[in-house]
Amino acid sequence: MVVQVYVDVIVFGSISQKKVDGFVKMMTDEFEMSIFGELNFFLGLQVKQTDDGMFISQRKYARSLVRIFELVGSKSAKTPMSTTTKLIRDEDGEDVDTKLYRGMIGSLLYLTASRPDLCLSVGICARYQAKPKKSHLQAVKRIIKYVKGTVEYDLHYTKDTSSELVGFCDADWGGHTDDRRSTSGGCFFLGNNMVAWHSKKQNSTSLSTTEAKYIALGSCCAQLMWMRQTLSDSGKGTGPEM
Template structure:
């Protein structure tokens, strides 16, 4: 049984409907509650379930953003950011309404809860909140035009997915023009279900691409360890190593070779962390070609074809398009305190 509380809203999830009914009766006896039945909508998240799996999206929230910004009738875009776009701090004249830009980026940030396809773009736009320029706003409008094309897109969790953690780790060396810091991106799957991801600028400057890739490996390893603890809390046994894929042979060599090389002396803590988890068999490293690296979408802007190829592999889809006419029921139960 999992019980999630936000102020006076409570979500219940269990593999036993009988246990849910018993807990709801107990809570109603102790505090007066109102049973809203199977979960449909919660804090902007729309939840639907069928025999094929569970879908999470924020369609209404996305349409509200488009309506409020006056772009509900804009021309749709196939992907959120041009592949050759490199935004900088002072690349054009200041935008006339910085507060509106900040509000928009904040709303887009909340949208990334179910939209990993927006994570990289929103991460880039978030770097210019202090002094947004006209070009930064144009890039944000492009994201909204992509949103116009895909308002109902979200995560899909197949019901037949196996209980095997798989992770993809990647970095874009010196991806930030202003600071020369690299971008870390990772995507973690439980079977075929994407359950965790990140697109974030690294805290320190990496002196080589191998160092940047290795820092990304360390960040991904920490996330894997946290997910293992979360699965244990839910009484789910995951004794096998997590499969961790990287497209950097240099980073793999550093992780598996105990000898300290000249290029690794700046990242010794990360080296010890990853090697320790390798020895504990928490993770198992595999090389994957860059063209098959799913975390690419979280480290750099991709063109239309590679962008949509990764989305399909990540099970990011729009049930309003892909499953139109299917029979969808709802998975969780929601109650509120009276």
């Protein structure tokens, strides 16, 4: 059984209905509380449960994000970021409202909780929050335009899966134009369900592609070891593969 407490909200679940009923009785006997039933919405995450699994999305949040930043009438973008033009510090560029830019980045970062396809582009734009320029703002707007056309995207978690833990990772070499640092990325699957992902600029400058990928591999291994230990603590121990 899994129980999560957030302020005055409790989300719980179990594969045993008997345990669920027992937990409900114990909590209602001890505390004055209301039971809202099956989880459908929590902290901006929409949950739809089916017989073969569940769908997790942030559709409502994504729509409100597009509306708040006044891009409802704009044309949708096919990709979150240009594959040919790289962002740079752009010292001579036109300054933009720092508060607005940071608000956009913060909103998009929360959306990556269910949208791994946004991690890289949002992470790159987040590097320029200290002194954003017009070129950076245009890049962020493109991400939101991409979100506008992909609002219906969600994550599907199937019941018919295994407990095998698998991780994939990679890195570019010197991809960040300003300081020539590399960016590591990784995604992690429990069976056929992706349960974690990340994209982050490396802390040091790699002198070769091999070094950049070695750093990415180390980060991936650390994440896998933590996940394996968590699974082991819950009685679902498994060996990771890479």
